[in-house]
Amino acid sequence: MVDIATRVWNHKWKIDPIVRSLIDTDFYKLLMCQSVFRNRPDTQVTFSLINRSKHVPLAKLIDEGELREQLDHVRSLSLSRGESTWMRGNTFYGKRQMFTPEFMDWFEALRLPDYHLERRGDQYELTFEGSWPEVMLWEIPALAILMELRGRAVLDRMGRFELQVLYARAMTKLWEKIEALRNQNDLRVADFGTRRRHSFLWQDWCVQAMGEGLGEKFVGTSNCLIAKNREVEAIGTNAHELPMVYSALAETDAELAQAPYDVLSDWHEEHDGNLRVILPDTYGTQGFLRNAPDWLAGWTGIRIDSGDPATAAETAIRWWQDRGEDPTTKLVIFSDGLDVDKIIELSTQFAGRVRVSFGWGTMLTNDFKGLTQGDTLAPFSMVCKAVSANGRPTVKLSDNPNKAMGPADEIARYKRVFDVGQQQAFDVVV
Numbered sequence: 001m002v003d004i005a006t007r008v009w010n011h012k013w014k015i016d017p018i019v020r021s022l023i024d025t026d027f028y029k030l031l032m033c034q035s036v037f038r039n040r041p042d043t044q045v046t047f048s049l050i051n052r053s054k055h056v057p058l059a060k061l062i063d064e065g066e067l068r069e070q071l072d073h074v075r076s077l078s079l080s081r082g083e084s085t086w087m088r089g090n091t092f093y094g095k096r097q098m099f100t101p102e103f104m105d106w107f108e109a110l111r112l113p114d115y116h117l118e119r120r121g122d123q124y125e126l127t128f129e130g131s132w133p134e135v136m137l138w139e140i141p142a143l144a145i146l147m148e149l150r151g152r153a154v155l156d157r158m159g160r161f162e163l164q165v166l167y168a169r170a171m172t173k174l175w176e177k178i179e180a181l182r183n184q185n186d187l188r189v190a191d192f193g194t195r196r197r198h199s200f201l202w203q204d205w206c207v208q209a210m211g212e213g214l215g216e217k218f219v220g221t222s223n224c225l226i227a228k229n230r231e232v233e234a235i236g237t238n239a240h241e242l243p244m245v246y247s248a249l250a251e252t253d254a255e256l257a258q259a260p261y262d263v264l265s266d267w268h269e270e271h272d273g274n275l276r277v278i279l280p281d282t283y284g285t286q287g288f289l290r291n292a293p294d295w296l297a298g299w300t301g302i303r304i305d306s307g308d309p310a311t312a313a314e315t316a317i318r319w320w321q322d323r324g325e326d327p328t329t330k331l332v333i334f335s336d337g338l339d340v341d342k343i344i345e346l347s348t349q350f351a352g353r354v355r356v357s358f359g360w361g362t363m364l365t366n367d368f369k370g371l372t373q374g375d376t377l378a379p380f381s382m383v384c385k386a387v388s389a390n391g392r393p394t395v396k397l398s399d400n401p402n403k404a405m406g407p408a409d410e411i412a413r414y415k416r417v418f419d420v421g422q423q424q425a426f427d428v429v430v
Helices: 004-010 025-038 064-075 079-087 100-106 132-154 158-184 200-217 224-230 241-248 254-268 286-292 294-298 307-324 340-349 408-417
Strands: 044-051 118-121 124-129 190-192 220-221 301-304 331-334 357-361 382-389
Touching: 004 118, 004 132, 004 158, 004 200, 025 100, 025 132, 025 224, 025 254, 044 132, 064 132, 064 241, 079 100, 079 224, 100 408, 124 132, 132 286, 158 200, 190 200, 200 220, 200 224, 220 224, 241 254, 241 382, 254 294, 254 408, 286 307, 301 307, 307 331, 307 340, 331 340, 340 357
Parallel strands: 190 220, 190 357, 301 331, 331 357
Antiparallel strands: 044 124, 044 382, 118 124
């Protein structure tokens, strides 16, 4: 096991690049990339960094030269032979050859496209433009780089013994969370923490700790490189990106209303079983389920990623019941801003009513809150989203209006088309 504190103290940039592989990314990104490669390969998109936590001045903390060095390193990466063999030959979700030969041939030849970086006051403007299958793969490494560089800026001011104590405290904090989860019956929890992790080495340690501490209750990691190296399951399905881009491409209001279901129709053709999980909140969960085609009720489950999680789960249960489905056979994946107390609360509340699972993200892989003077390592909220498709702006409404994004006039249009009424706002911490 790596001595992280010593590695941080002694590290050299060339030895410890922040992103060290094209599969140092989330599994759902690769699944979605293959879907886009098959269905919408010529779509031109722009992705942009959005720091929701304006109090964190990234451009003051992170040296622009170091940021460019890490971004340029990612552009130099390509699949290794072992990584390609893992993707081509491994079994994912019970299926061999999850990734088609055509997609793998393309991916093996891929180098990520260029980026645009500019300092704007205390923040960075970072954008990526080009074909959708290529540009979408920048999202996770871009976030991981900025999160870790912010952490390195803080760690660089610490002495060797201070670093040892810091990581000892962080390890103890995580282990206490694991101990709190051990006695939770029928627990299923996965690591979803790649995009806003403290560092690659720390995420890798967290996965090992979860595996040892929780045994079979720990079901895998979203990080493909760690899944490969640690021989655990790669976990993930799909994300808001697909309906956001499909919707931006719609010509009429009628096509816009249909776009989120077109996404899942394409997905239905490619995947079955536990990969058939609905993410309904992009334009409001209630409206999505109210207008959903009947065949979607037969899917395996739902992922809840915004708003009040218990309310959304109750909505899903009623929807299944109204369509003659047995909710106790359905999977509900909670994944929004989770920490151990909320995991225990939701697990207890819905035990026996649905099959409950958790995607534990930032508060698993980056909970250094309260461990430094001034809380300089506290996690914060940052995303990298598709902001346009073929020159048209994208929109996300969410079940939490504080997560909404897009031009105001387009947000108003989407609310009208998707019949989104008054929404309750929740603080966005991570």
